[in-house]
Amino acid sequence: MNIARSIRISRKQLAAHKLRTALALTGIVIGVSAVIIMVAIGNGAQQEVLSKIEAMGTDLLIVNAGQVQKSAGRQQIRGTVTTLALADVEAIARECSAVKVAAPVQSKKIQVKYGNLSTNTTVVGTTTEFQEVRNFRIAAGAFFTDDENLASRRAAVLGQSVVNNLFEGRNPIGETIRVGRVPFEIIGVMESKGVDLNGADQDDQIFIPIRTALRRVFNVSYIGAINIRATNTQAMRQAVAQVSELLRDRHRLNKQQKPDDFTIQNQADLLVAQRETTNTFTMLIGSIASISLLVGGIGILAIMLIAIRERTNEIGLRMAVGASRKDIMTQFVIEASILGVGGGLVGIFLGVLGAVVVRFGTSWAVTISPNSVALAFGFSLLVGLFFGVYPARRASLLDPIEALRSE
Amino acid sequence: MNNNVIQGTNLAKIYNKGGGGEVGAVQNVSVEIRRGEYAAIMGASGSGKSTLMNILGCLDKPTSGSLKLDGIEVSTLTDEELARVRNKKIGFVFQSFNLLARTNALENVELPLIYSDKTDISRLARHALESVGLADRVHHNPSELSGGQQQRVAIARALVTDPEIIFADEPTGNLDSKSSLEIMALFQQLNEKGRTIVLVTHEPDIAQHARRIIQIADGRIVSDEVNPNPRVAEQEMSALLPKEVAHENR
Numbered sequence: 127m128n129i130a131r132s133i134r135i136s137r138k139q140l141a142a143h144k145l146r147t148a149l150a151l152t153g154i155v156i157g158v159s160a161v162i163i164m165v166a167i168g169n170g171a172q173q174e175v176l177s178k179i180e181a182m183g184t185d186l187l188i189v190n191a192g193q194v195q196k197s198a199g200r201q202q203i204r205g206t207v208t209t210l211a212l213a214d215v216e217a218i219a220r221e222c223s224a225v226k227v228a229a230p231v232q233s234k235k236i237q238v239k240y241g242n243l244s245t246n247t248t249v250v251g252t253t254t255e256f257q258e259v260r261n262f263r264i265a266a267g268a269f270f271t272d273d274e275n276l277a278s279r280r281a282a283v284l285g286q287s288v289v290n291n292l293f294e295g296r297n298p299i300g301e302t303i304r305v306g307r308v309p310f311e312i313i314g315v316m317e318s319k320g321v322d323l324n325g326a327d328q329d330d331q332i333f334i335p336i337r338t339a340l341r342r343v344f345n346v347s348y349i350g351a352i353n354i355r356a357t358n359t360q361a362m363r364q365a366v367a368q369v370s371e372l373l374r375d376r377h378r379l380n381k382q383q384k385p386d387d388f389t390i391q392n393q394a395d396l397l398v399a400q401r402e403t404t405n406t407f408t409m410l411i412g413s414i415a416s417i418s419l420l421v422g423g424i425g426i427l428a429i430m431l432i433a434i435r436e437r438t439n440e441i442g443l444r445m446a447v448g449a450s451r452k453d454i455m456t457q458f459v460i461e462a463s464i465l466g467v468g469g470g471l472v473g474i475f476l477g478v479l480g481a482v483v484v485r486f487g488t489s490w491a492v493t494i495s496p497n498s499v500a501l502a503f504g505f506s507l508l509v510g511l512f513f514g515v516y517p518a519r520r521a522s523l524l525d526p527i528e529a530l531r532s533e
Numbered sequence: 534m535n536n537n538v539i540q541g542t543n544l545a546k547i548y549n550k551g552g553g554g555e556v557g558a559v560q561n562v563s564v565e566i567r568r569g570e571y572a573a574i575m576g577a578s579g580s581g582k583s584t585l586m587n588i589l590g591c592l593d594k595p596t597s598g599s600l601k602l603d604g605i606e607v608s609t610l611t612d613e614e615l616a617r618v619r620n621k622k623i624g625f626v627f628q629s630f631n632l633l634a635r636t637n638a639l640e641n642v643e644l645p646l647i648y649s650d651k652t653d654i655s656r657l658a659r660h661a662l663e664s665v666g667l668a669d670r671v672h673h674n675p676s677e678l679s680g681g682q683q684q685r686v687a688i689a690r691a692l693v694t695d696p697e698i699i700f701a702d703e704p705t706g707n708l709d710s711k712s713s714l715e716i717m718a719l720f721q722q723l724n725e726k727g728r729t730i731v732l733v734t735h736e737p738d739i740a741q742h743a744r745r746i747i748q749i750a751d752g753r754i755v756s757d758e759v760n761p762n763p764r765v766a767e768q769e770m771s772a773l774l775p776k777e778v779a780h781e782n783r
Contacts, residue, residue, distance in 0.1 A: 440633055443633075446631075447619065447645035448620020449616060450613045530592075530631065
């Protein structure tokens with residue numbers, strides 16, 4: 127059989143019922159575009175999360191004081207643990223070979239005032255190593271040095287949001303702000319970092335020397351966390367083991383057989399976990415969208431059954447002039463596949479368009495995955511084939527005499 | 534080579550076989566159609582003439598009996614093989630034309646060739662349309678053609694594979710008398726050029742155009758005679774409307 131010519135004639139029959147054909151395709155179109163859009167949104171979210179983790183560095187370890195418990199996806203520290211000390215930071219930097227650099231962190235939300243403007247912001251007491259550990263860079267002025275920390279200077283480095291809130295665009299360097307009641311001189315401004323994994327604004331922070339913070343602002347002698355950068359990503363596990371061993375030793379937990387009074391959060395593990403979570407999520411929404419592809423297939427099934435009833439006479443004629451049952455079967459399977467492919471192509475177009483609209487209409491990151499496009503298209507072709515076989519078989523089994531007699 | 538295009542021996546078609554009400558649509562029919570013949574199968578509706586045509590045309594299989602088409606026994610062929618036989622050796626013309634709507638004359642005529650192994654499809658289809666006098670209607674859709682023209686497209690479709698035999702089932706049933714005569718004239722022309730034609734009809738006037746008339750009643754052949762004086766469709770047309778028809782036929 128000359129398939130190309132047969133298809134040309136089939137196409138005319140499909141085109142003759144434009145509305146019906148369009149309706150038959152709607153299911154497939156919606157299915158394919160839904161898969162593409164959903165997976166694009168899922169991928170976008172994944173990449174955003176991963177890029178945030180990677181921006182912090184995959185060789186980053188965070189030691190939190192106390193047992194960190196995750197509830198509803200948020201980290202919570204139970205109670206106040208006062209055992210983590212500045213001396214621990216120095217010991218880690220000195221004794222752990224897999225640790226490149228470590229910085230203490232003690233932070234709290236405090237009211238900060240400049241003139242008659244005030245803002246509630248996170249005040250972070252740390253050391254100059256913080257810049258290296260967390261990839262924070264100075265935009266203007268300077269970060270405080272070790273000497274300034276040792277001298278407990280009242281120097282502050284502001285995040286961009288704080289500058290915006292208090293100075294409304296003016297240059298803050300050299301000005302004096304009050305943190306609680308303590309006056310601080312502004313010596314630098316940080317580069318903008320955006321929001322972190324938990325959605326907190328990383329620019330809504332001010333950094334002050336840890337010694338000044340403990341003594342003058344927080345009035346405590348312990349620290350809440352230690353940020354550590356390992357020598358490289360491969361040394362992460364070793365670094366975790368070394369830090370854990372050292373802290374247990376220093377806090378005398380081994381002798382008393384007590385559980386850890388700290389929790390080490392490993393960015394590399396977090397990365398893997400997040401990737402798995404978002405992959406699962408993407409697969410989930412992808413498979414929900416696939417259900418609409420299946421529904422679309424049933425649309426094709428219905429339309430093919432109607433078409434065959436309506437074209438019974440044509441089928442009889444084709445048989446009379448020499449079409450074998452196999453020829454009739456082939457023709458209708460191909461017609462159904464054309465519907466599937468046609469719906470797939472329109473769906474891809476609308477899906478990509480939809481993803482672009484979502485991209486610019488919302489603040490969501492949207493990444494169109496070529497795999498999902500190929501998958502959705504292949505699936506629509508398969509659905510067309512699958513749901514085309516049954517009607518095609520029915521057509522091929524018609525009795526030519528009765529078919530010719532029908533109107 | 535056998536001179537009989539069709540040789541049917543003791544053909545029978547029995548519906549509801551083995552059931553209570555057996556119906557013998559065709560009973561013990563033996564018939565031969567020679568090459569170059571123009572035969573009419575005549576009978577009232579329900580006489581079994583259509584069933585006989587379907588069997589002879591390989592659309593239906595006889596319950597019993599032997600049917601040789603062009604020397605080949607076809608009563609035992611599979612559906613696939615019968616499709617090949619229909620495609621190569623048989624052309625059909627139906628009462629209701631059975632043209633594909635929204636498909637132009639050329640493509641309608643190409644249809645049988647799609648299922649053949651022929652390659653120069655368009656040229657053959659064009660040639661067939663020329664032979665029925667529709668060279669200037671090649672790209673017209675059926676809805677743009679008169680009934681007579683539509684039936685001529687259908688005849689071109691039957692001719693395009695150069696079949697051994699053409700079966701015409703009430704080809705004038707849906708046509709006015711003038712168009713009917715045109716179609717009968719066309720069949721006579723084709724037969725004069727050597728084409729074997731079997732005409733199935735219940736109208737004696739139409740059957741009179743054939744050179745042999747086979748009468749069927751109750752599934753049996755009741756008479757089979759040479760028609761000594763076939764009507765000549767072209768003469769009838771001149772008598773009907775001399776100027777107009779002469780002009781139209783050029």
